[in-house]
Amino acid sequence: MNGKQREWVEAFRSQQDLYRSFGECMLQVLTELLSNRNIPINSITYRVKDVDALAEKLTRPGKDYESLTDVTDLLGLRVVTNFADDVDRVVRIIDRHLDVDPDHSEDKRPYDPHWFGYASVHRVCSLPKAMLERPEYARFAGLRCEIQVRSILQHAWAEIEHDLGYKVAGGIPNSLRRRFSMLAGLLELADDQFMLLRDELTLYSTRVVAQLQRNPEAVALDTISLETFIRNSPVVQKLDEEISEMRGRPLMGPTKAVLEARVEELTYLGVKNIKDLATALEASQELVRSLAHKIYRDDRRRGLPMSRGSCLSLLVQVLIGRLDSLEEVRTLLDRFNIGAPAARDERAILLKEMAQGLMV
Structure with a gap:
């Protein structure tokens, strides 16, 4: 680690409380935005990056940061929805109400029909200018966070995938790749079936009123x-x-x-x-x-x-x-x-x- 990187690590160490406050702020902002639109959310959480994890990230091969603020996940938030199609609804709200950095945001959901695996939408955001002009938010000027949005089944896959640790090992062995794909496909199918079940229950609710009158x-x-x-x-x-x-x-x-x-x-x-x-x-x-x-x-x-x-x-x-x-x-x-x-x-x-x- 060079001298510049050490300065960034120490600077971030001194900003831990500020980032925790930023995390509480973003948690409150997201909670209010989503509850006002009646989107069923399983959980919203945040974490401030560990100082040692930052030090390790700064020294990874291929990483070339010009400043500490170029590290986009010093604060990370995760929004877990009950249904897969609510992910897009959440993302649209984030895009509409927060200041999103499109160059560092991405959709990691698989669109290749031959590939199964990690599925999540990432948005790198800061508070909008109108909020930063208010005294209670002014201290968060220049701070960014990464928001991950995924369904609860996508989240389950990501947690198990992380726990198995195959990414760290550079990928899974070919002999096990088919089994991983099958499991990921099952979770994706389950996501689809839960959405269908929700829609059918909604349709059933509308039909019941008429059936009560005609044929109770x-x-x-x-x-x-x-x-x-x-x-x-x-x-x-x-x-x-x-x-x-x-x-x-x-x-x-x-x-x-x-x-x-x-x-x-x-x-x-x-x-x-x-x-x-x-x-x-x-x-x-x-x-x-x-x-x-x-x-x-x-x-x-x-x-x-x-x-x-x-x-x-x-x-x-x-x-x-x-x-x-x-x-x-x-x-x-x-x-x-x-x-x-x-x-x-x-x-x-x-x-x-x-x-x-x-x-x-």
Whole structure:
């Protein structure tokens, strides 16, 4: 290492805190840009280059830097998307809102049909002039970072590839090259299939609304059809509003966890499709109202949000109460974690009495 390179290493050593602050800044900027556009992101991370790693890089054969700022990855950020086609959406946002250096940016995704391997888009960026003019960002003038954008499966390949260390060894042996290509191809195929699955689920969601009107018995009970039913059923809306007003709690959601729990419970109890659900709710709505008054009359969580579709949780309990024995009722309350454990015996008796018409 020559004297100039040693000066750069020491200069960078003294700038570690500045680059960490720059990393936090870029992390915040990217997070806000992407969240505002509803792009599903798995993770955004950053790292400041290790001083020893910089020293090694400066002395590599073929590297000829004129200044420290010519090293474009002193700060590196990585954006990992859930889906491969979101990589391009992220890159377009970076290109539009940050100052990108096109000479040092590149797309490393394979376009050769005979080649599989590392896939990522790299952008070398700095903050735009308008941001650098603001006092809180002025200290980052002249600093650049490298942003890598890849899907989560592309990221998995890159991490495994790095861990195996074959790049350091100058390439993989020919005897193993075919196996590497096969694995990389499988991950690329999986990326494509996940995108297709996402698109098909979106299409299914739009079709469910029409199917609920035309042929509800043909609509299987799942989280998508259940959420659509909750948002469109006048009976659900009326019961939820009554329960919300009674409890003094605003409506929200429903959350994915709530939907999954209701599907599991209702399916176990024999509700297989949306018509079954609508019929059961219509026939049991008075019992649902009665149960709500009995178990929520002393609600101590007034003001906290409650999930839309809460009436279906009560319907589940009404259906459980119709089981043959009190022991079965108690067992299912435990299975589905309904009510406080210490009060489940009392809840089981209440449900059985309501089912038998002994209490209204």
